[in-house]
Amino acid sequence: MTINRTLPRTFRVTQNSIIRPSNHNYFVLQPSSSRHHPKLISGKSHLTPANIKFSENISIYNGTIPRALPSTQARSASTLTMSSKLIPSNPSDVAVLRSVTPNVVTVSVPFARFGIIRVGGRGTIIRLTSGTLAVFSPVALTPETQAKITELGGNVGYIIAGDIEHHIFITEWAKAYPNAKIVGPKGLAEKRAKVQDDPKIGHELFAFEWSAANKSSNAVSEEFAADFEVEYVDAHPNKEVVLFYKPDRVLIEADLMFNLPAVEQYSRVPEAQKTGHGFLNKIFESINSTSGEAKGIKRFLWYVISNGTKDRPSFNTSVQRIASWDFDTIIPCHGETVVGGGKELFNKVFEWHLQGHK
Known part of the structure; x- marks a missing residue:
């Protein structure tokens, strides 16, 4: 094929x-x-x-x-x-902390879907203008990450689930920072409430939820609204929450766009973990790479993702709103961070959606 x-x-x-x-x-x-x-x-x-x-x-x-x-x-x-299947056994040994800007820090870790497809994982810590910290799609809370939190001021005010899949570590962070508001897509709290046999996944209340009715709302709080624009892509199968951090012109997203291969996220693992199942990884990377003409990912997003809920027009509308933001950096949860030229790359990958047709 x-x-x-x-x-x-x-x-x-x-x-x-x-x-x-x-x-x-x-x-x-x-x-x-x-x-x-x-x-x-x-x-x-x-x-x-x-x-x-x-x-x-x-x-x-x-x-x-x-x-x-x-x-x-x-x-x-x-x-x-079980969350144990999705968590590195030694997160401190493999996590990569990176200051993308003075106010934005990423924590990148290896993660293979089904133990096969190497997509990597990434949490993002953002310091608001107010000094409060927001954590998007949190990963394992290691001592090194906690030290970075302290360095950034220590006041974690928001724990953000990037979509209905990126939520495993919410409980761990909520226990460490009990005053933080948990926010995410509508339906995730109910999904977590059904999990009864995983100590990693608690039943915390969500302080704010995005839905089709408030998909562009940033009314989580005044300080949140001052720094973020939000688009809830409810037409995406995973119900994506996409943030634009205005002070540093950074777009932060979970599964809306992958940027494989996951080089940084696998940079601290043994060489043996960077290989294996090469044929399948090569195929998956070919439809989730933004390099060159990006034909694979453009087809994948058009034929598969944007049609996953049978509402491509709504997906297109969300993409068009995101493209109206003045970002220069893109931080995806899977694959490489794009520092500089992010808007141009986004427009290339989502060209058909921005046009409304192939």
């Missing part, structure tokens, strides 16, 4: 697609004992965790998976939801 091939309409490689049944077109990675090169197959089926297990050999599953799960399979699938 080449990236010129039309992709399935709904991309379902998030944790959500594995944990919950979904009657959608799919793009699923499934291990097997086959020694042949895997193929990328799309189709339509009810997806559940049944028979989805991960090992060294990878292929693509194509077929119908019954909704009813044998108890042993259900227990096995439930382990996929």
Whole structure:
């Protein structure tokens, strides 16, 4: 397969697609004992965790998976939801702290989706003009990160979930900074409330939620509104919260745009962890790279992501509003930070959405 091939309409490689049944077109990675090169197959089926297990050999599953799960399979699938599967065992040893500006610090860590696709993870700490700190899509709270928080003033006022997937460390940060307001997309608090067997995921109340009704609101507080513009991309499958930090002209986002490969996020891991599953990583990078003409990611965003909720016009409207902001730096949660030329790169990647057509 080449990236010129039309992709399935709904991309379902998030944790959500594995944990919950979904009657959608799919793009699923499934291990097997086959020694042949895997193929990328799309189709339509009810997806559940049944028979989805991960090992060294990878292929693509194509077929119908019954909704009813044998108890042993259900227990096995439930382990996929455990936050321990998503957290580096030694975050202090692998995290990279970087001052993007005097007021914006990133904490980058290795993260492989399903233990296979190396996308990396990144939290962003922003010091508001008031001196209060906001943490976007927090990652593990290491002693080094806590020291940086103290250096920046120590007053964490906002813990921001970047979308419905980026929330694992909310509880950890909320315990360390109990006066912080937790904010994020509507529906995330309910999603977390359903998790009963993971000590990492608590049931904290959200002080502010974005929804389709207030998707451009920055009314979290006066100090928040003074420094941030916000766009809630509810037409994105992961319900993205995108921030524009006006004082330093920085765009901060979670899954709206990847910028692979994740070089910085894997810069402190052993070489052995930077390889493996090369074929699958190469394919995924080809549709999530912003380099050159960026044809792969443009097709991926147009055919898959922006059509994931069947509301591409709304997606386009959100992208067009984001493009109206005067940013120069882009900090994504997955892949490389773009320092300088961020607006031009964004316009290139989202060209079709800005035009409203291919």
